[in-house]
Each structure stands twice: as structure tokens, then as C-alpha cells.
Amino acid sequence: MTGDTLSPAPRTQAPTVRPRPWTTFRAWAFEVPALQVLVVAALAAWLVITIPAVANPRSITSILVITSLLALAAMGQTLVVILGGLDLAAPGYILFGAFMAANVAGKLGVPPVVALLITVLACGGIGALIGWICHRFAVQPLVVTLGTGAAITGATLFLADGDYSSAPPEALRSLASLRGTTLGLPFPPIILIVLLCGAGMWLFLNRTAAGRRFYATGINFRAARLARVRTAAVWTMVFAASGALAGVAGIFIASFGAGWSQTIGEPYLFSGLAAVLVGGSIFGSIRGSYTRTLLGALTLTLLSTIIVSNGLTEAQSRIVFGVIILAVVSLYGRERHVRDRF
Amino acid sequence: MNRVLPLFQRWPFAFAFLLALVLLVLNLIVSPSFLSPARLPGTLATLAPFVLVGFASTPSILAGGIDISVGPLATFINCLFVAILIPAGLGNWDLAAPIILAVAAGIGALNGILVAVLRLHPVVATTGMLFLLVGLSLTIAQNPVAAPNNWTEVFAGGIGVVPGALLTIGVAGLIWFALRRTAFVSNLLATGESDVSAYGSGVNIKAIRILAYTLGGLFAGIAGIALTAIVQSSQSSLASTYALLGLAAAVLGGTSLAGGRGGLLGALFGAVSIYLLQQLLTASGVAPSLIQFAYGAVLVVGVVLGATLLAPRLKRNAS
Numbered sequence: 156m157t158g159d160t161l162s163p164a165p166r167t168q169a170p171t172v173r174p175r176p177w178t179t180f181r182a183w184a185f186e187v188p189a190l191q192v193l194v195v196a197a198l199a200a201w202l203v204i205t206i207p208a209v210a211n212p213r214s215i216t217s218i219l220v221i222t223s224l225l226a227l228a229a230m231g232q233t234l235v236v237i238l239g240g241l242d243l244a245a246p247g248y249i250l251f252g253a254f255m256a257a258n259v260a261g262k263l264g265v266p267p268v269v270a271l272l273i274t275v276l277a278c279g280g281i282g283a284l285i286g287w288i289c290h291r292f293a294v295q296p297l298v299v300t301l302g303t304g305a306a307i308t309g310a311t312l313f314l315a316d317g318d319y320s321s322a323p324p325e326a327l328r329s330l331a332s333l334r335g336t337t338l339g340l341p342f343p344p345i346i347l348i349v350l351l352c353g354a355g356m357w358l359f360l361n362r363t364a365a366g367r368r369f370y371a372t373g374i375n376f377r378a379a380r381l382a383r384v385r386t387a388a389v390w391t392m393v394f395a396a397s398g399a400l401a402g403v404a405g406i407f408i409a410s411f412g413a414g415w416s417q418t419i420g421e422p423y424l425f426s427g428l429a430a431v432l433v434g435g436s437i438f439g440s441i442r443g444s445y446t447r448t449l450l451g452a453l454t455l456t457l458l459s460t461i462i463v464s465n466g467l468t469e470a471q472s473r474i475v476f477g478v479i480i481l482a483v484v485s486l487y488g489r490e491r492h493v494r495d496r497f
Numbered sequence: 498m499n500r501v502l503p504l505f506q507r508w509p510f511a512f513a514f515l516l517a518l519v520l521l522v523l524n525l526i527v528s529p530s531f532l533s534p535a536r537l538p539g540t541l542a543t544l545a546p547f548v549l550v551g552f553a554s555t556p557s558i559l560a561g562g563i564d565i566s567v568g569p570l571a572t573f574i575n576c577l578f579v580a581i582l583i584p585a586g587l588g589n590w591d592l593a594a595p596i597i598l599a600v601a602a603g604i605g606a607l608n609g610i611l612v613a614v615l616r617l618h619p620v621v622a623t624t625g626m627l628f629l630l631v632g633l634s635l636t637i638a639q640n641p642v643a644a645p646n647n648w649t650e651v652f653a654g655g656i657g658v659v660p661g662a663l664l665t666i667g668v669a670g671l672i673w674f675a676l677r678r679t680a681f682v683s684n685l686l687a688t689g690e691s692d693v694s695a696y697g698s699g700v701n702i703k704a705i706r707i708l709a710y711t712l713g714g715l716f717a718g719i720a721g722i723a724l725t726a727i728v729q730s731s732q733s734s735l736a737s738t739y740a741l742l743g744l745a746a747a748v749l750g751g752t753s754l755a756g757g758r759g760g761l762l763g764a765l766f767g768a769v770s771i772y773l774l775q776q777l778l779t780a781s782g783v784a785p786s787l788i789q790f791a792y793g794a795v796l797v798v799g800v801v802l803g804a805t806l807l808a809p810r811l812k813r814n815a816s
Contacts, residue, residue, distance in 0.1 A: 241620060243741065288797075294804040295754040297563070299797055301741055306793030312786035421737055428624055438618050470639065473632030481611065481625035490616045493696040 185442065185487055188435055191450035198457040206464050216342050217333055218456055223349040224331070224411055226452040228404040229427035230352065231282075231397030233448045236431050238373045238393050239439030240296035244285065245401045245427060246420030247307030248278045252405020253415035254311045256323040267327050274402040281307065282398025283391045290390040312417060319417065323410045331411040345407055349449070356445035369393065373439045430455055432480050437488040454479075509751030509759050512803060513766035516749075516795075520773035527780045541662035542653040542727050544772050546571065549720030550739050551746030551764035552669050553713045558747055560709035561689040561756030562612055562619035564605075567717040568739030569630040572732060573637075574601055574721025579731035580638040583647060590648040598718045604630070605714015609707035631736050638731040652726035665723040666765075669716050673761045676712075685709055689756025745792075746771055749799045770795070 184190060203210050228249060235242040252274050260270035285303055289296045322328070331345045360366040371379040372389045380386050408423070409415045434451025436443030455476065462472040505511045524531050531540070553567035574597055582593050604626070611622035652661035676682050687695040688702045688709075696702050724735070748754060749770060750763025774795060778788045 288801060292801055292804045294800055297754060298745070298748045298800045301745060302793040302796030302800065304793065305796065306790050309786045309788070309790030309793060313784060313790065425624065425627065429628065432621055432624070438620070468636070468639070470632045470635030473628050473635065475632075477625045477628030477630075477632060480621065480628065481617070484617050484621045484625070485611075485615050488617060488621060490618060492616065493692055493702060496693055 188447045222456040223345045228423040229430040231400040237443035244300040244304035247304035248401035249405035249420030252402040253409035256406040256409040257321040257415045262321040275399045278402030279395045279399035283395035286391040286394030327410040510763035513750040517766045517769045538655040538660035541660045545662040545723035547768040550743035551768040553716035554743035554747040555764045556709040556712045566623040566626040569736040570717040571720040572736040573630045573634045576634045576638045576731040579644045601718025602715040606711040609710030613703045613706035634733040642731045649726040
């Protein structure tokens with residue numbers, strides 16, 4: 156091959172291969188969550204046309220608050236999914252956060268900031284331990300997080316000692332209640348918090364070296380290690396972040412509902428995963444991002460609003476969720492054929 | 498110690514077996530009547546759904562995938578039988594059993610097609626299926642429907658001296674035993690170990706994967722029957738309880754999530770260990786919340802032990 160450089164070029168005029176418009180369009184459509192934006196716009200239009208009454212500030216606020224809670228709960232899961240794992244401990248973290256908000260900050264009167272700090276430290280610490288164990292012993296995060304989740308749930312219920320009637324203090328409830336205001340504007344601060352988180356996450360993932368190292372570890376663990384990325388640190392940090400974020404989400408979920416129960420975290424495990432998947436983040440993929448999860452959470456909330464307001468039940472919205480996950484992922488989450496992986 | 502470790506490394510289920518044995522002895526110390534003939538059929542019937550959901554999780558894990566929809570599939574089968582088949586007059590065993598098993602195997606096969614043909618990530622495909630099945634169960638029977646007298650009661654009690662639960666577990670075990678005589682299980686393990694090598698050696702990995710998920714579905718169908726036997730009503734709310742229990746049983750039993758290592762015996766001992774642990778702590782009067790804590794801790798410790806001390810060492814290079 157190299158000898159050919161001396162002989163005259165066989166093709167005198169190298170045709171500049173211009174990619175066909177369809178190819179560039181398809182690459183672009185996979186690169187940015189264009190489909191998700193389109194789906195959200197279509198669903199919003201459908202909702203407003205079929206039920207005009209929904210277009211008042213109060214309904215819109217409530218849809219956005221529910222979306223924010225789901226997006227906050229799915230934030231850590233997004234990171235773990237991009238890393239190629241799955242965090243099944245999320246219900247445990249959420250339960251612990253709710254416990255801290257209701258029983259510790261509410262009943263015992265501990266300042267909310269201290270409760271928040273304890274939650275972040277406890278859940279983050281447990282998460283860091285999970286990440287380190289999974290990396291050190293090369294075990295699948297699936298089972299370790301499953302076991303840890305059960306252990307956290309059990310420990311939290313033991314600490315709560317049967318008291319599920321406490322409510323978070325007013326300071327926390329005003330953050331997530333529908334009547335809350337942000338800097339004088341008529342929407343609760345949670346929406347702004349989640350939007351800021353989204354912007355921060357985008358900056359971190361796309362504009363910092365740590366974000367790039369994180370993607371590199373998710374896409375190819377061995378290649379990242381050979382490129383001197385400290386994969387142990389990446390795994391520990393990501394699982395710690397997942398734990399801390401889910402714990403914080405638990406505080407807000409309890410504040411929104413003005414109370415908690417033993418099963419407060421369970422719906423958010425699979426719904427959070429659904430938000431990640433519908434957004435288009437796939438296990439160990441460069442295309443995953445938190446922006447996609449925000450869109451996914453909005454899609455799911457709009458969809459379940461449409462389904463419930465059309466007289467169908469919560470159960471039927473589960474069926475639609477299932478079909479949508481399969482449809483979205485088979486559109487662009489498919490894996491390579493074995494013969495291409497030799 | 499030097500002689501014990503290789504034993505563990507050779508038999509993946511040895512750890513779960515020992516754990517189950519120790520827990521059984523402890524159980525007998527705490528409540529000596531634990532294995533009395535009067536209590537045995539009931540105990541085994543409560544145990545059967547755990548074991549069968551563990552069985553159902555195993556083939557897909559061995560094939561290098563994972564199926565988190567087997568637990569909801571078992572509760573879906575329970576709702577289908579109690580809330581649809583019995584009211585429709587299809588409740589007799591000669592009609593209902595084939596329908597139930599066909600539906601369960603069909604849903605398993607659908608999972609297999611999603612994973613092997615459409616090439617979706619197994620977690621994603623089965624999560625979608627989990628949503629579908631939970632939604633369907635809730636649509637069929639939002640609230641528990643009591644079942645009239647039916648043939649599944651046999652599996653909760655006994656036939657003569659034989660506890661009925663041995664039949665449900667035994668049928669699944671026999672199917673696996675028969676399959677072990679064929680090339681299927683070897684090909685399954687080869688696919689799980691390295692699908693690229695298996696494909697290169699001419700194994701039809703698509704068919705193997707679809708069959709593995711179908712087998713998981715079939716076992717989940719039997720689990721649904723065993724579940725109906727003890728609850729005798731439709732319990733759509735049990736889906737989330739069983740969703741991850743089978744996975745825990747299989748993995749505690751030494752089945753590697755990376756695929757290619759483990760078997761049904763491991764799932765059996767794993768499920769028995771989890772059940773005996775709960776029994777032991779309940780009998781000693783420990784709070785339910787701490788039982789859950791202990792279950793989680795045992796799971797984590799078991800998995801880490803299995804991955805480090807008890808895993809087969811990679812052979813060092815001769816250099």
C-alpha cells in the first residue's frame with residue numbers, strides 16, 4: 156500500500172465525496188435529541204387541543220413539578236446508565252431522603268440544611284462504597300445495588316420505627332408545593348432547581364475533562380484505563396453522585412407530597428429508568444445525556460396526563476410506557492450483530 | 498482450607514448450599530417443629546414461587562442476558578388464571594394449564610425475539626416487558642379477586658404423602674434435567690461465556706437466546722401456578738415484590754451475571770437460603786425492617802464472596 160505513494164495517483168481528480176443529505180440528517184437526528192423534542196411538542200399540542208382547560212398556569216405548573224421530581228430522581232440513574240450499569244438502590248435512597256425530610260427535619264426539628272447535608276453524605280457515602288466494590292471486585296452493579304437498596308430500605312424503616320405520619324417542615328414544603336413562588340414569580344423553586352441542574356450537568360458532561368473521562372469510561376472501560384483514566388475514581392464518584400442525587404430527590408418528593416410512606420421510592424425506580432430510556436440514553440453510550448432525561452421525563456408526564464384525562468387508568472399508562480420504551484429503543488438503541496464484533 | 502476452596506470454585510452453588518444448610522440447622526434449633534410432616538407441605542408451598550421465579554431468571558442469565566420481567570410474568574399468569582380463565586369457564590386443569598404455559602412461554606419468546614433478533618439491550622427489552630405485564634395485570638384485576646375452588650389447591654397441600662409443591666418444582670427441574678441431556682444447555686453456556694466464540698463455532702446463538710428466554714417464560718408460568726396455589730386470589734400488587742427476587746436467588750446461587758456459569762441447582766439453594774433467612778429471623782422475633790436489612794446484606798456479601806474468593810481463578814501464564 157505504501158509503495159503506491161510514488162506512482163502517479165490513479166485518480167487524477169479525487170471526487171469529493173459529499174455525504175448525501177439523508178445521511179447527514181440521520182446522523183444529526185441521532186446526535187441531538189431532535190425526535191424527543193418533536194414528541195414533546197406533539198404531545199403538548201395534543202393535550203392542549205383535546206383538553207383546552209389544561210392551558211392555565213396552575214395545570215402547567217403541576218405538570219412541570221411532577222416532571223421535575225421524576226427528572227431529579229432519574230438524574231443519578233442517567234449517569235449510571237451512561238457508565239453502563241444500573242442503580243437498583245434508588246428506592247432505598249429516596250426512602251432515606253423522605254425519612255430525613257419528614258421525621259428528622261419535620262418531627263425532630265433539625266434544620267433542613269443539616270438534614271440535606273446528612274442525606275447527601277449518607278447516600279453519597281453508600282453509593283461510593285457500591286461503586287468501589289463493583290470496580291474492585293469486578294461484580295455487576297445490578298445485584299450489589301439491589302442488595303444495598305434492600306439494606307437501606309430496611310435500615311430506614313427500622314430508624315423510622317413505624318412513624319409515617321410526620322410531614323416535612325414548611326421551609327422544605329414551600330420548595331416543592333404547587334403554590335410556592337420563586338423570586339416573586341408564581342412557580343415553585345423545584346422547577347428552577349432542576350433546570351439549573353440540567354444546565355450544570357450539560358456543562359459538566361460536555362465542557363470539562365472530568366465529563367469526557369466519564370464518557371470514555373462508559374464507552375470502553377479497557378480503552379479508558381489504557382488512556383490513564385482512573386476508572387476506579389470514575390466508578391466511585393458516579394455511584395456516589397447517583398446515591399446523593401436520589402437522596403435529595405427523596406427530600407423533594409416527600410416535600411411535594413407533604414408526607415411519606417414505606418413505598419414512596421418504588422414507583423420512581425422503573426419510572427426513572429423509563430425516563431432515561433425514552434430520552435434515548437443507552438447503556439454505555441456517548442449519546443446519553445441529562446438533557447435527554449429531562450425530555451424523557453416530560454414525555455412520560457405529558458403522556459400519563461393525556462392517558463388519565465382520556466378516562467383510561469394508571470394501569471393502561473403503564474402498558475403505553477412499556478410499548479414506548481420498546482419503540483424508542485428499537486429505533487436507535489440497537490446493539491451490533493455478533494459478526495461485527497469479532 | 499486449601500482443599501475446600503477449589504471445591505467452591507468447581508461447584509458454583511456450593512456457597513448457597515452451605516448457607517442453606519446452616520440456616521436450616523439454625524431454623525431447627527429456633528423452632529424444632531419446622532420440618533414436621535404437618536407443616537412441611539405448607540412450608541414447601543410458600544417456598545415454591547420463590548424457587549420457580551429463581552429458576553425462571555436463570556436461563557436468560559446463563560445466556561449472557563438478563564430477564565427482569567419474570568416476576569411480573571408470574572403475577573400476570575396468576576391474574577390471568579384467576580380473573581379471566583376461571584370466569585370464562587376455562588378453569589379446568591386440562592384447559593387452563595396448557596393455555597397458561599403457552600402464554601407464559603410465548604411472552605418469554607417475545608422477550609427472546611426482542612433481545613436476539615431486534616438486538617435490544619436485555620435490561621431495556623425486559624423493562625419494557627415489565628411495564629407491559631404490570632399494566633396488563635392491573636387492567637385485568639386492579640383489586641384482588643378471590644378464586645373459587647380449583648385444581649391449583651393441590652399444589653398448596655399434598656397428594657397423599659407427597660407435598661404438592663414438589664410437583665411444581667419437580668416439573669421444572671425435570672425439564673432442565675432433560676435439556677441437560679441435549680446440546681442445548683452446552684450451547685447455552687457457550688453463548689453466555691462468549692457469544693462471539695460461540696457464533697464463530699457455528700452455534701445458532703439467535704435460536705439459543707430465544708429458547709433461553711422461552712424457557713424462562715415457561716418456568717415463570719409454573720411459578721404463576723405455584724403462586725396461585727398459595728394465595729388463591731389474584732394479587733397484581735405482588736409484581737414488584739417478585740420482580741427482583743428471582744434475580745437475587747439466581748445470583749446468590751452462584752450464577753454469574755456475566756453469563757456461562759451456574760445452573761438451576763444454584764437458584765434452588767439461593768431461593769431456599771433467602772426463604773430460610775426470613776423464616777429464621779421471623780421465628781426469632783426480629784422486626785420485619787431488619788429482616789429486609791439482613792436480606793440485602795447477605796445478598797451483597799454473597800455476591801462479593803462469589804466474585805472474589807470462590808470464583809475460578811484465571812490460569813496464570815506459564816511464563
